[in-house]
Amino acid sequence: MFNAENLSKRLDGFRNRLAELHLEAALITKRESYMYLSGFTGTSANLLITSKKAYLLTDFRYMEQSARQAPLFQIVQHKPDINETIGELIHSEQARSIGFEDHAVSYSAGRALSDRFKDMEFKGMGLAVDDMRSIKDEQEIEIIAKAVKIADDALMQVLPLIRPGITELDVAAELEYKMKKLGAAGPSFETIVASGLRSSMPHGVASDKKLELGDAITIDFGALYNHYCSDITRTVFLGQPDKRLIDIYNIVLEAQLTSERGAVRGRTGREVDRIARDIIYSKGYEGKFGHGLGHGVGLEIHESPRLSMSGEKALENRMAVTVEPGIYVEGLGGVRIEDTIIIRDDKPQVLTQAPKEIIIL
Structure with a gap:
């Protein structure tokens, strides 16, 4: 290897x-x-x-x-x-x-x-x-990039299959099947598919709930390739959602893009987390983003460094980390958007290429 x-x-x-x-x-x-x-x-x-x-x-x-x-x-x-x-x-x-x-x-x-x-x-x-x-060599980065591409491609192949009446477990099974067909050894962790009101649960693993029109569908998954992990989250909508969810999506996207650009060498995980948190809190959603912004990824799905309120470690070049802010409102739903990136001086290398604009299926 x-x-x-x-x-x-x-x-x-x-x-x-x-x-x-x-x-x-x-x-x-x-x-x-x-x-x-x-x-x-x-x-x-x-x-x-x-x-x-x-x-x-x-x-x-x-x-x-x-x-x-x-x-x-x-x-x-x-x-x-x-x-x-x-x-x-x-x-x-x-x-x-x-x-x-x-x-x-x-x-x-x-x-x-x-x-x-x-x-x-x-x-x-x-x-x-x-x-x-925590600091990857270029060979490791190539492997992680391949794991990310497998997940990207699998998502784009599965999105057209999503329709009312299929279950969250159906979506997870299709994703895992596609990833294996694309070269993955399997998923890098238990696939999360949380739809409708369940999308307010950050770690709502796939259930037998059937998808319905108007659902927000948070899909958080990754590929295990050559022993290295990838991690991606996208939230899509099945039919026209509640306008509040569209507003939340735009806030999360702004927080994700801004903090991702801010993930530069020398900043601590706490400082990068604060970029996203300040945006979300300023829009009235304090208390609705209860997890850290991201984490290192490599041979383990969660490893050093931490991008969170307790993340004291400074980012260094060639660290592979996720950037994944979210807003979760019980009784309405939730949105999370996540990329895997590589720290490269003052301009992170974004590995995840799946689209982040609003997708209404």
Whole structure:
């Protein structure tokens, strides 16, 4: 999936981070982290990385695959008790301070490590790998762009199929089928199709509700392509909607376009979120935009950075983020519009190309 040069750069960068944290080794257990650092895409692996050595521990099922995908790592088939193999390798490397992904390890698993290896010091590394993953290389951006295009194309193929009487689940099924036909492994998360009064629920996953004339239909979905995610939301109308929904749509579109242009290098997620929030609140909808403006996207559908009221991290070039303001009015409906973009100095690269003007089917 990844070329050897990029994998080598990642491994070097992570070792530099270990030195900054004064750690002699690191144990990597989160799937997205070990995929990113090693290139191995199987579902069971641990990495043990020191300043000189890099081990990938897996079971019999993945020995051949891991050897092909992770050329920079020494492949080790672990014993039935993986902690026994981890201990042997740590002792062979004479490591005493070992970092682990404390945000991704359960309390019981963390205690098991510290209780078993009392002569070693396990230290949480926080978001060391996640922070690296937040800045994409150009190969990753190409993959995400393809995932975005698959979702764009699927939406445009499904819109003509939307008509009164079909269900939200029908729309979701058609989207997921089209994405797979276009090359996706599947959806990147559970598809949201929320119509009529249900469109006021930001995460109203597809139900058996039938579409009716006058419905606002919020469609939030994405494609999983080569292990990377895309994320898009469009709100369309089936027949002529309530005029208030048209007004809301125009407000959300203004907020989306303005904050998207404002997503530039150096601004914090909080500052970009504020651009959209100020527009929505100034139009009388304070309290009707209750989620963050957006989030990072990559190997996970939600990752660093956060574009929200708590987003303190400054945006950097080659971050992939979503911009998705919305207004939700119980008893009326809701509107959300979302693109996936890449931070590029003072002019973001907008990957999502599906139209954003009002669509009345």
